[in-house]
Amino acid sequence: MTTQALPREPQQDRSRATRARLLEAAVGCLASVGWAGTTVAVVAERAGVSRGAAQHHFRTREELVTAAVEYGSDVRTARMREHLDGLAGRRPSTLEVLTSLAEMYTSPLFRAALQLWVAAASDEQLRARVVPLEAKVGREAHRLTVEALGADESVPGVRESVQATLDLVRGLGLADLLTDDSARRSRLLRQWAATLEPVLHRSPPPSG
């Protein structure tokens, strides 16, 4: 079996790389020019891929764009997990976790996802595709946040506080859409970390 599969691998690698380039270009395109300007042709050009090759991977922009948001979300989640693992066993502070989450929800990926969600709000066919994606992305963000905070969801109120934290950072993503909201966001996250710690039975990091 391997002898048959081997010669095909370089081509499969190339195909996978082309696909990834298209997905990354689609996230950037959505985030900067919005849903209306994001077509397979425009994304192919941004990615430096021929229109034919792009259409071989994605027949419609609905297909391309939902795949792009899913891919971007997987990459972001993996990167945040790596960052947490890179702390080498040191427990991240509540504020570190909140800051990582806020970075995720003010990134081009969030702007791209927002364009897709808002387009789906007035397009039934797109909505049918986006609702399961939104649920999947939301579940993964929740799981990652629970792990990062070391939250015990069997304690009453903890699950709702983790959910509220995620809704809060989504609201912060929205507040950063048209203007730079970073200074206000930093103050707000410090306060939220202090408020959240007793609910999660976490202690603040040792000062000094």
Next chain:
Amino acid sequence: MTTQALPREPQQDRSRATRARLLEAAVGCLASVGWAGTTVAVVAERAGVSRGAAQHHFRTREELVTAAVEYGSDVRTARMREHLDGLAGRRPSTLEVLTSLAEMYTSPLFRAALQLWVAAASDEQLRARVVPLEAKVGREAHRLTVEALGADESVPGVRESVQATLDLVRGLGLADLLTDDSARRSRLLRQWAATLEPVLHRSPPPSG
């Protein structure tokens, strides 16, 4: 002066009523069909106003739509203020305030505003118009929330907690865009009220 002004009043009233009909139709149109489908002609038809009359009030859809979101926000704010005044001096509970806010941010007005903000993210000219509007709407929502909660912003952390509450309800508005999120939202707001009360030095309502 009054004798000259009098004969014009019925016409001014009609003109004001036409304008209000157009603004209300524009909010409904944006919320249901989105930015791309919201033109002056479509809104005029929804409002039962001739295209010429509509164009007399609003030359472009940018003008119409920003005026509509501002008008809708003024109406909503006034309605929430009336509701609070209607409590006849009784202090609303934290949860009552949060529930009113969440209603505002899951209403067609929020969906309309979201369509406008997201369209402005990839349209420089529209952004220049929307940024001051977003700031104004945000300031009014903040002022109303401070009043409703009786929050003392000179206490450290209170201002940030009020801001976080507004970012949270905006996040909840987003979470309700594609699916009915009301059951989860109710649980989450109860927990948020309990978390917020000690920060605001408010006591929970007497039980029983």
